[in-house]
Amino acid sequence: MKLPQIIDTDIHPMPKSEDEIKSYIPMPYRRRYTFDSYKYYSQPVQESRLDVKISGNDWIASNPDIVMEEHMDRYNVEYGILLPRAFVSSNPFIDMANNICIGFNDWLMDKWLEKNNKQGRFKGSILVNPQDPIAAAKEIERCANHPHMVQVMVDSGSRAPFGHRQFYPIYEMCEKYDLPFALHPGTDGVGINDSNTLGYPASFIEYHTLLCTGYMSHLVSFITEGVFERFPRLKVVLVEGGVSWIPPVLWRLDAEYKALREEVPWMKKRPFEYFTENVRVTTQPLEVPDNKQHMWTMLEALDAQNTLMFSSDYSHWDFDAPDYIMRSIPKHLIDPVFSETARRLYKLPNKDLNLEGEKSETLQSL
Amino acid sequence: MKPYKVCKVEDLKSGERKLLTIEGRNIGLFNVKGKYTAIKNSCPHQGAPLCEGRVEGMTVVKKNRELEYIRDGEILRCPWHGWEFDLLNGNSIFNPLKCRTKAYKVTIEKDPVETYPVTIENEYIFVHI
Numbered sequence: 001m002k003l004p005q006i007i008d009t010d011i012h013p014m015p016k017s018e019d020e021i022k023s024y025i026p027m028p029y030r031r032r033y034t035f036d037s038y039k040y041y042s043q044p045v046q047e048s049r050l051d052v053k054i055s056g057n058d059w060i061a062s063n064p065d066i067v068m069e070e071h072m073d074r075y076n077v078e079y080g081i082l083l084p085r086a087f088v089s090s091n092p093f094i095d096m097a098n099n100i101c102i103g104f105n106d107w108l109m110d111k112w113l114e115k116n117n118k119q120g121r122f123k124g125s126i127l128v129n130p131q132d133p134i135a136a137a138k139e140i141e142r143c144a145n146h147p148h149m150v151q152v153m154v155d156s157g158s159r160a161p162f163g164h165r166q167f168y169p170i171y172e173m174c175e176k177y178d179l180p181f182a183l184h185p186g187t188d189g190v191g192i193n194d195s196n197t198l199g200y201p202a203s204f205i206e207y208h209t210l211l212c213t214g215y216m217s218h219l220v221s222f223i224t225e226g227v228f229e230r231f232p233r234l235k236v237v238l239v240e241g242g243v244s245w246i247p248p249v250l251w252r253l254d255a256e257y258k259a260l261r262e263e264v265p266w267m268k269k270r271p272f273e274y275f276t277e278n279v280r281v282t283t284q285p286l287e288v289p290d291n292k293q294h295m296w297t298m299l300e301a302l303d304a305q306n307t308l309m310f311s312s313d314y315s316h317w318d319f320d321a322p323d324y325i326m327r328s329i330p331k332h333l334i335d336p337v338f339s340e341t342a343r344r345l346y347k348l349p350n351k352d353l354n355l356e357g358e359k360s361e362t363l364q365s366l
Numbered sequence: 367m368k369p370y371k372v373c374k375v376e377d378l379k380s381g382e383r384k385l386l387t388i389e390g391r392n393i394g395l396f397n398v399k400g401k402y403t404a405i406k407n408s409c410p411h412q413g414a415p416l417c418e419g420r421v422e423g424m425t426v427v428k429k430n431r432e433l434e435y436i437r438d439g440e441i442l443r444c445p446w447h448g449w450e451f452d453l454l455n456g457n458s459i460f461n462p463l464k465c466r467t468k469a470y471k472v473t474i475e476k477d478p479v480e481t482y483p484v485t486i487e488n489e490y491i492f493v494h495i
């Protein structure tokens with residue numbers, strides 16, 4: 001089976017060095033900036049795939065040509081949605097965090113979306129700092145008209161669930177410019193952010209498994225706080241937060257709603273209706289249990305046909321290969337998941353890649 | 367099964383590996399502290415080039431919370447998601463009976479077409495496919 005043309009909704013471009021990203025961060029913040037992920041919850045085995053090509057001493061996934069050739073061309077990826085990782089929302093120094101966003105956005109637009117994007121296959125995310133929603137709204141205004149910026153993104157780590165009204169300035173801008181609002185895991189329970197679990201996980205395995213609890217909290221907050229009534233055109237993208245937990249949580253919310261509606265009377269619809277209308281979810285890391293049928297039942301329950309979009313997480317360690325996901329989901333979901341839903345969401349025109357034969361993978365049939 | 371001559375014994379030192387393609391099959395040949403092993407260069411999980419991963423040991427519990435790092439040099443970790451495999455038989459550590467990659471037979475022989483007397487210098491490593 002040949003891979004269809006794919007829209008990959010989660011690719012992580014990196015600066016080639018700390019100096020490169022520093023040169024885009026406004027002074028005087030540039031002088032104090034150091035690139036940090038987060039100390040305690042780092043992957044202890046390997047942060048990224050070890051077989052990814054690098055040029056010289058550059059950081060991994062920092063060369064647009066290599067990402068294009070090794071990932072996009074190899075797997076027939078028509079468009080790649082780029083989500084830079086800056087971990088700003090854990091930073092106690094709000095102005096610093098805002099300026100890191102400016103630096104990352106300018107770097108992404110310059111290096112990835114303009115200089116090295118001849119075919120227009122890289123699409124970008126406007127990184128904002130949710131700790132300062134007013135500044136975040138300004139930053140969206142500044143970048144929204146860039147032709148290759150297709151969404152707004154934040155880390156899932158936060159001091160408050162994203163349904164709270166303090167975040168409205170961000171959603172106003174998302175609606176104004178018709179940009180989805182994407183959450184990506186990271187900075188949960190780190191720096192100034194609250195822990196999304198009971199206390200602090202001891203190990204990375206505990207931390208990483210429970211990242212979905214932060215997503216549960218955000219999703220239930222969006223719905224019960226009435227965000228989708230106030231911003232009916234807002235689309236929220238839950239990136240890398242897991243998939244199969246969603247139906248049970250919404251079932252539970254639905255059951256509660258029947259009795260407790262009076263607490264949240266601005267909720268006009270049932271939870272699943274908001275979900276299918278306003279929320280999209282990405283695949284990786286797809287939970288694939290020994291009995292795939294169990295997961296397929298969940299996919300059906302969350303209307304995966306209209307809500308689920310393929311993501312690889314290139315070049316991180318928990319990368320999902322497109323052919324593996326094709327083998328893991330039911331056949332009728334392949335087109336919607338691999339391109340149709342993302343194409344509608346990000347309004348991406350059909351691009352015939354017309355790759356030469358040797359570049360597109362031939363796969364064993366299912 | 368057919369034997370394929372790969373290299374002279376002295377060309378694969380302890381801790382070294384060679385990535386081979388034999389009859390269209392990608393295989394990794396390893397010298398694990400003097401034992402030669404060959405396994406399929408494809409991870410049973412998602413098909414990553416397994417034999418490009420790091421060779422390490424593994425952490426186990428000695429008693430209660432006391433840990434021990436054992437079998438250094440005998441465990442291969444997939445370069446993608448980091449699953450651990452026993453280099454000596456291709457079995458995964460987390461589920462050795464059900465999750466494994468194919469191991470091929472490896473022998474050390476003199477090259478049958480050469481007529482020199484057998485000494486260690488002209489012994490070769492053969493992988494059997």
Ligand code: FES
Pocket residue numbers: 409410411412413414416444445446447448449
């Ligand atoms: S592909 Fe090897 S561990 Fe996933």
